[in-house]
Amino acid sequence: MYELKNHMEAVSRQALKEYMTQVTLPCTCERCVADILALTLNQLPAKYYVSLKGEILTQWESQTRPDQAKVMSAIVRAAKQVEKTPSHS
Ligand SMILES: [Zn+2]
Numbered sequence: 001m002y003e004l005k006n007h008m009e010a011v012s013r014q015a016l017k018e019y020m021t022q023v024t025l026p027c028t029c030e031r032c033v034a035d036i037l038a039l040t041l042n043q044l045p046a047k048y049y050v051s052l053k054g055e056i057l058t059q060w061e062s063q064t065r066p067d068q069a070k071v072m073s074a075i076v077r078a079a080k081q082v083e084k085t086p087s088h089s
Contacts, residue, residue, distance in 0.1 A: 007047040008071075012040050015071045019079070026083050035087055039078035044071065 016037060020028060025036075 001053055002050050003053050004048050005051050006041070007049060008044050009037075009041060011068075012037060012044065012071055012075065015068065016040065016075055019072070019075050023079070025079060027086060029088075031087055032082055035082045036075065036078045039081055040071070040074045043074040043077065 016033070020033075025032070
């Protein structure tokens with residue numbers, strides 16, 4: 001009935017989507033995008049909370065805005081790293 005969610009993940013996914021509309025990445029396949037997200041989240045503190053399964057947005061989530069500049073710079077760093085050393089040829 002309940003599940004753990006990482007608010008930082010939701011925020012990073014959204015920020016990455018926005019980043020990809022502004023910047024042309026060398027590869028935007030599922031693997032590379034997942035790699036960028038993983039590297040981004042490894043740089044940021046996790047913000048877990050409990051939510052009801054299937055709940056789209058909690059009140060807490062919609063009111064909490066982590067530092068966007070911090071998230072964005074983590075994404076840029078992660079994207080550069082994946083660009084340099086992609087997981088596939
Ligand atoms: Zn790729």
